Amino acid sequence: MRCTFRSGLVGSLMGLLVFSLSPAAFAAPPVAAATPSKAQAIVDAATHDAYKKAAFVKTGQRVAEVCASCHGLKGTSTTPDVPNMAAQNVNYVYEQLRKFSTGERSEGSHSKFMRGLTRAMSEDEKAAVADFYAQQSSIASRAPGAAAATGKAIYNTRCLKCHGDDGAGAESLPLIAGQQPGYLSMSLERYRKQTGTRLFAAMTKVMHGMTDQDMVALVDYVSSMH
Template sequence: MKKRFPAAVLTALLSVLLASSALGQPGKAPAVEVDLQARLKEVESTPRLLEAAHKTGVKVASFCANCHGEGGNSANPDTPNLAGQNTSYLLEQTRQFAEGKRKNLFMEGMIRALSTEEKIGVVLHYAQQEVAYKPPTNAALAAKGQDYYNKICFRCHGDQGRGNDKIARIAGQQPGYLTLTLKRYRDGSALRSDPLMAANTKTMTDVDIAAVVAYVSSMK
C-alpha cells in the first residue's frame, strides 16, 4: 500500500509536478471549452487513442494514489474510491471541480492542472479497476439500510449500486465519504449540491443515513 502524505507535502509535490509538466500545462488554460463527454466517446471508439489514453491514465493515477489508493481503493474512509467508478460520472465531477461548482480546494487545483487527455486517461483507467469488498461491520444496521435502499435509491443507482454511465456507482464506496456526501446533499451544503440527490435525501434522519451507509459500503 502506498504511503499517504500530509496535505502540505502533497501541495508542495503538486507544484513540483506542475513545474516539471508531468501533469498538465500550468498557465495554458484551453482557449476553447472542450466537450469532455464527446472526446471520451471519440477516444473510446478509436483503438489508437484508447491505447494512448490507458498509458496516460496509469501515469496520472500514480499521483492520485496518494489519496485515492492503489488501484483507486482508498485507504481513508473520508476519501472516495475511484475504482470501478463510471466514466461519464467521473468526467462530469472533474468538470464540476474545475468550474468550482463542487468545492474542495485541493481537488479543484488538481483537476485544473490536468489536460483533457489526462482527465480522460485517468477516468478510463479507474473505471477498469476492481472495487475491494468490505463486509458490513454491523449486519443488523446494514439490513435496515438495505430496506431503505430498495425503496428509494435503487431507482437510479440500480439494484446492485452500480449506477450507469452517468450515475455514480456507490457499491463498496468508503463509509465516511458516503456519510459526509449524503449529509451535504440533504443539508443543501455549498460544497456540493444536486437537485435529484437533495430531493431523495430530504427526509433522511441521521439514523437512516447510518443504515444506508452500512449497506451501501458493503455492497459488492
C-alpha cells in the same frame, strides 16, 4: 493525433502533492462545459487502434499514480472520507474532474488542491484516468454491520431507482456500491442539509425526512455492497 502524456505535466502534478498551489493555478480560464458523453467519445477515439490505445492506457496509469496517495494505486481509498474510484463510471469521473477544474465543485477540505490538480490536466488526461479507474475492480469497504438489513430496505425504497439494485449507477450517476462510509455519510449529509455546491434536486427529495439512524443504516448497507 497520437495520444501522449506531456512530459512536463507529471512533474507539475507531483509538485502539487508536495508544495502549496500558487495563485496562478486558480487564475486559468474556465474549462468549457462537457456533455455527459464527452469522456466516452474521447475514450473511443483514443482506443480506435492498438497504437493509440496503448498510449492512452499508459496516460491513464501515469495520472492515476499521481492520484494514488489519496485514492489508492488502483482506485481503492484507504481513508474513510476519500472516495473509492475503482470501477467508477467513466463519464461521471470525467465530469467531476471538470467541475473541480472550473470551481463548480468546491466543497470539502480537498477542493482547492483538486482544483489546482485538475486545471493542470488536459481533457485527454481526464478521460484517460477516468477510463483507467473504470477498468479496475471494486471491493466492499467493509463487512455488513448490524444495521445493514434496515439500510437495504431504505436503499430499495429511496436509491434503487437511480443507482440500480447493484449500486452501479449509470453514465452520469455514480457507482456507490462499496463506497467509503465516511465519504457516503458526508455526501448524504450535504444533500440533506442542502449545503455546498453539489445540490441536486433528486437527491434533496430522496433525503427528505431521513433521520440520523436512517443514514447510519443506509451507509452501513451501501458501503458493504459488492
